[in-house]
Amino acid sequence: MSISDINPLRLFVSKLVRHSALSVEEKQALLALPAHPVQVSYNSDFVRLGERVEYACLVVDGLVGRFGQNRDGSRQITALHIPGDMPDLHSMISPIASSALQALTVTTIMKVPHSALRGLVREHPNVAEAFWRECVADAAVLSEWVVNVGRRDARTRIAHFLCELACRYEATGTNVGFEFDLPVTQDQLADITALTPVHVNRMLKVLQEQNIAMVRNRRVTVLDWQKLVATGEFNSDYLQITKSQIAESEAA
């Protein structure tokens, strides 16, 4: 089953259910949200810094990065979003984009009008709370990224990122196991980890030589999950996902 066969909103609802209890009606209202799919091409900004947006985006397929930029043009990805994520859910509350969103590969998103989101939230305060909680969860990830980029050396930093992504994919139930897609160039990985592409390359080589993980052809193969977690100093608590919650969300 390809990811695109799933109702993309369903993925998002599963994600909400991981941290918020929703009634049947609330879930149905969410699934009934109007949304139209848009194909976004590789490397294109589909939300620009400072722009006022009228809709929030749901990632259906592909990968979306939130970008920060420097005077000298060097880029930093401050958040990475996989299918089922809404990278700018917060825009429904704060519609001036505080950073740009870019597709890191060919990706398809769905635009969900703010008007619909706001209507939904007005009817269902509990959903508002779930949305808010979702924003808080994203902030926890941001906070961990500050630590990652600030205080861990290159090899550790990359390992940590791979762990995070593996867990997040696992939680969606669509890309499970010790092998998953990472449709990202080493240049983009450098923008994620705040390293140079050359150094990313070196560290990936080391990770492979040490039989920890292999990144090749836009695909990650975890060779030794224990070691990867250890070298990444990874503790998944900040992601607020647990196996049991995943099982529960499946029933959504």
Added chain:
Amino acid sequence: MSISDINPLRLFVSKLVRHSALSVEEKQALLALPAHPVQVSYNSDFVRLGERVEYACLVVDGLVGRFGQNRDGSRQITALHIPGDMPDLHSMISPIASSALQALTVTTIMKVPHSALRGLVREHPNVAEAFWRECVADAAVLSEWVVNVGRRDARTRIAHFLCELACRYEATGTNVGFEFDLPVTQDQLADITALTPVHVNRMLKVLQEQNIAMVRNRRVTVLDWQKLVATGEFNSDYLQITKSQIAESEAA
């Protein structure tokens, strides 16, 4: 007038009003929130990682850091909170602390029970929205910190931090101008900027030699604001504060 003479909740309300329109009743309800002051001593964690908290904290006086930690014990401050901030407003929605809070100096906080916050929000959905928006604003700062720590060199990074703090203090109206308190040791500054204390010291020396800013005796003196902004590559947009909004909030 000392900062502690102001009703601390008033500072917080002013902050909300910067981005959210609140009615008179809503403001009054906020100001009527029960809260009792607590003195927190230097370097003490008053919220621990993983702890379930029953109240959110309002910084009244002093400085609070949100901490991330590494296996090797090195620390990273992921957010800094000044008087008028609620460092863990989000805990009312997500009560398991995703990181520790520590006082960086002798500080006084007020504990506001979640029950009261949740009651208020139930009565006033518009306040819920303001709270949510406040959390989003905090996330925007986090995002900027990822860029700062990830992509700027040491001197730039420190300059950027000083600019941010100057603007945030200015917005509160309590610590205005080109000189402000920064009751923080160089070790703590290192934890904020993801540098070593030694290197922080070297860079502060450079900033002073270049007549940009002086940090001495827990106090910052901006020698040339233009230069500081330039060397920090600082653009205050992400803080979502403008002079006009400050004026407006004064009327709150």
Added chain:
DNA sequence: CGCGACTTTGACAGATGTCAAGGCTTGTGG
């Protein structure tokens, strides 16, 4: 086949970290 984008590698440079010693403040107790 050949072009373009990406990856890989080596040699070298530069920024920041590490270690260690000494100087300055500040507060305390005699």
Added chain:
DNA sequence: CCACAAGCCTTGACATCTGTCAAAGTCGCG
């Protein structure tokens, strides 16, 4: 009022990690 201790700041010498530059190799695609 002095002496001392503790914490903080400052500095220098040196180590290390990561960045820079440049060239060659690989891969996929038109």
